[in-house]
Amino acid sequence: MARREPSTKVCFLYIAQTHQILHSLPIAVALARGWPQFEVHLAATSQGQLDYIDEVLTRLGGAPVRPVLLGPAWLRAVRLNGASAPPKAAMLVANLGRFASYGAVVTPERTTALIRRLGVTGPRLVYTQHGAGDRGGPFEPRLRLFNLVMAAGPKQRDRMVESGLVRPEACAMVGYPKFDIVEALTPQPRKPFADDRPVVVYNPHFDPRLSSWPRFGRRVLEQFAANDRYNLIFAPHIRLADEAPTATCEAVAPFADHPRIHIDLGGPAAIDMTYTRSADLYLGDVSSQIYEFLRAPRPAVFLNAHGVDWRGDESYLHWTYGPVLDTPEHLLDRLDGAFTSHGAYLAAQQAGFAASFDIQPRPSSDRAAEAIALLLGSRRAAA
Missing domain, CATH: 3.40.50.2000 (Glycogen Phosphorylase B;)
Structure with missing residues (x-):
């Protein structure tokens, strides 16, 4: 044969x-x-x-x-x-x-x-x-x-x-390879707001065992809605809405028309780095998108919704890149502090990015x- x-x-x-x-x-x-x-x-x-x-x-x-x-x-x-x-x-x-x-x-x-x-x-x-x-x-x-x-x-x-x-x-x-094309897809990503307030992107993971969304998400959105210091992009991992579409849509519905909150549950801008390139601060938990955000180092804040003993755990290395909060209370004050203290985390962010991307x-x-x-x-x- x-x-x-x-x-x-x-x-x-x-x-x-x-x-x-x-x-x-x-x-x-x-x-x-x-x-x-x-x-x-x-x-x-x-x-x-x-x-x-x-x-x-x-x-x-x-x-x-x-x-x-x-x-x-x-x-x-x-x-x-x-x-x-x-x-x-x-x-x-x-x-x-x-x-x-x-x-x-x-x-x-x-x-x-x-x-x-x-x-x-x-x-x-x-x-x-x-x-x-x-x-x-x-x-x-x-x-x-x-x-x-x-x-x-x-x-x-x-x-x-x-x-x-x-x-x-x-x-x-x-x-x-994704880095090779994002500028071609969105040459100059625009912030989806009419004013120049600092923009926070909240990017919770989809897995309820790891995500800050089930326990903290509602309180996060409520605090941004009630305070005019920041604009918020709510762009979770798209599997959050994909795996629980009805529950997710119902949870965010009260904030859908808020002038300082932009919600994207899985559109093109949620996956092509539009938001991680345009935001001024990253708020999240365990999503790998933190590393896409750190292509240009900026302040980051992490929500520990499950009481994880994370220090020294390589699965939580990214939590050394900014403050880690065990509660969402007084969140916007903590974001103010993250901007002020970013210099203390800059070297860790740069080293983490270099180890992650050749x-x-x-x-x-x-x-x-x-x-x-x-x-x-x-x-x-x-x-």
Whole structure:
């Protein structure tokens, strides 16, 4: 029997919420533009995702890529508990034959590792990550199922390798491809307010076991509504509204028309760094978006809603970048203090950013694309 030549088709897969798209799409663009020997497919589970991808590609000047809407249609329509995407595992199972036809499947999330357990062994499996935070949850056994795992910086790389989850030769430290495109998407992000009050972005996590939202969120919003010192952007991790849409919308409804509170539960500006670039202070808990915010160091305040003994815990390293509050009472006074005391945290912020992102003159997306090409046996980019 003749030996089958490896496929030159590469699938960039999007089976989760839209916030993950910008973490691997720049890599797809770089691969398609710089390595024409590969046929790059962008496979998504909803037309809305493909529409967003098309909008982003237009702003980036286009790329020779092929959009793919995964089926079946009836499964695309399934939404559990009001989620914005169909069930991930079911979509993977339904498309195993398609995935088997690719030379590589590139994904920003770990659920896709399921295709290995279901017998799809041919394509190389690549995990790009979708953030550069401190929590230990992403460092788990499914990483061993990937042929290539990308790291944004030495913090991620060292933790994955030292844990034994990723072999050194299977880890590519590439920087943060999302940073390559945010200026193209929003050249000068505007604050969504008519006045020049300082702007705070409140970005709680979605997981109720970790988030400040269930216990503190209402009191946070009430204090901003009652005081005219600050404007507030409420832009939680988009899975907060995705996993509990009715409860979240009901909770924020009283503040929807407030002139000093802007609410975004998952629009494009909530995922393309518009708010983390334009805000003057970050208020949050454990979201990795703190590191996107610290691309330009500014004051940060963290809410410890669960009484965590966080000091010395590497999963809470980011809580050394600003004051940590065990209660939301007198919050705005504490924000005033955070501006005054920012200098005491600046060095920690800068060191934390440097450990999280390996930023080099060469774009991160180009470095990531080359790592994929090398994995597939291509030794040089097109001239």
